[in-house]
Amino acid sequence: VLHGALSPVGGGTCSVLLSHCVTRVPSELLTQSVLLSHRATCHPRAEELQGHRWATFTREEICAYQSQPMAEMWQRCARRVTEAIERVVEFAKRLRGFLELSQHDQIVLLKAGAMEVVLVRMCRAFDAATRTVLFEGKLAGPELFRSLGCPELVASIFDLAQGLSALRCSESELGLLSALLLVNAGRPWLQDRPRVARLQGHLDVAFRLLLRRTRREGLLARLPSPGQLRALCSQHLEQVQAFRRLHPGVVSASFPPLYRELFAADPADVPAGTR
Numbered sequence: 001v002l003h004g005a006l007s008p009v010g011g012g013t014c015s016v017l018l019s020h021c022v023t024r025v026p027s028e029l030l031t032q033s034v035l036l037s038h039r040a041t042c043h044p045r046a047e048e049l050q051g052h053r054w055a056t057f058t059r060e061e062i063c064a065y066q067s068q069p070m071a072e073m074w075q076r077c078a079r080r081v082t083e084a085i086e087r088v089v090e091f092a093k094r095l096r097g098f099l100e101l102s103q104h105d106q107i108v109l110l111k112a113g114a115m116e117v118v119l120v121r122m123c124r125a126f127d128a129a130t131r132t133v134l135f136e137g138k139l140a141g142p143e144l145f146r147s148l149g150c151p152e153l154v155a156s157i158f159d160l161a162q163g164l165s166a167l168r169c170s171e172s173e174l175g176l177l178s179a180l181l182l183v184n185a186g187r188p189w190l191q192d193r194p195r196v197a198r199l200q201g202h203l204d205v206a207f208r209l210l211l212r213r214t215r216r217e218g219l220l221a222r223l224p225s226p227g228q229l230r231a232l233c234s235q236h237l238e239q240v241q242a243f244r245r246l247h248p249g250v251v252s253a254s255f256p257p258l259y260r261e262l263f264a265a266d267p268a269d270v271p272a273g274t275r
């Protein structure tokens with residue numbers, strides 16, 4: 001599924017166009033192109049988030065979510081994860097140089113980093129005052145997700161969103177942070193590590209120059225550590241496995257293919273050639 005989503009139709013031209021003009025210009029334009037890609041692939045868009053007073057769920061609505069069968073709630077949330085990841089794939093395709101990496105390395109970087117970007121993007125629609133997050137059109141607290149059966153994971157997700165929203169990151173900061181979560185030469189299984197490291201270096205310089213220009217150097221020390229994000233993503237994988245044991249067959253029968261490929265790949269699913 002990822003392979004198909006990365007086919008350089010459409011998105012490819014825009015990144016080739018940008019890559020042609022951007023390679024000869026200082027990092028400010030790299031920051032501009034990352035910001036454009038971020039804005040174009042986030043949901044809701046920044047304009048919709050500002051000023052909009054989002055409603056919170058009523059007690060009845062929360063009870064309705066809490067009495068959803070576990071499988072039903074997991075399917076709903078997995079669909080939303082998948083939609084969010086599809087937007088992260090689109091973001092990656094628009095990153096200067098990403099589509100020029102080998103398909104293998106593009107998939108390796110997305111498999112390792114897409115969920116981290118989704119979790120970081122979540123803070124855009126998080127309301128720190130009420131500790132609620134936008135979910136299906138209204139603001140939801142952690143208790144709404146009770147029927148998922150993974151209260152610690154939900155609590156950790158809310159803690160991350162709380163911590164990130166306290167940093168009051170700009171869209172440019174979130175865009176460059178997301179790009180650096182994806183373009184990470186330290187990921188395992190990369191074929192052309194030096195090439196990823198070069199692209200990562202350009203993004204790192206652009207991020208540091210942005211922080212210096214805006215006098216936000218202190219942000220770097222306060223961002224979630226790679227270990228924190230990695231721990232969250234492995235907690236997530238554990239919970240998906242726990243859910244599958246409780247409800248065998250539901251994931252393979254009714255979860256989106258992209259979700260299964262990223263988070264629930266059976267050994268049987270892996271194409272013979274790469275086993």
Ligand SMILES: N#Cc1cc2c(cc1C(F)(C(F)(F)F)C(F)(F)F)CC[C@H]1N(C(=O)[C@H]3CC[C@H](C(=O)O)CC3)CC[C@@]21S(=O)(=O)c1ccc(F)cc1
Nearest residue numbers: 042043077078080081084087118121122135145154157236
């Ligand atoms: N199924 C799910 C699942 C789904 C989601 C998250 C975690 C899980 C799991 F952690 C679970 F369920 F265990 F909590 C899981 F499954 F991953 F393990 C966190 C990111 C959330 N999310 C977003 O916030 C996106 C961010 C990107 C944004 C954009 O595209 O710009 C759109 C909204 C996508 C799905 C969503 S969610 O909204 O369903 C949600 C679910 C539980 C929760 F406590 C808070 C939110």
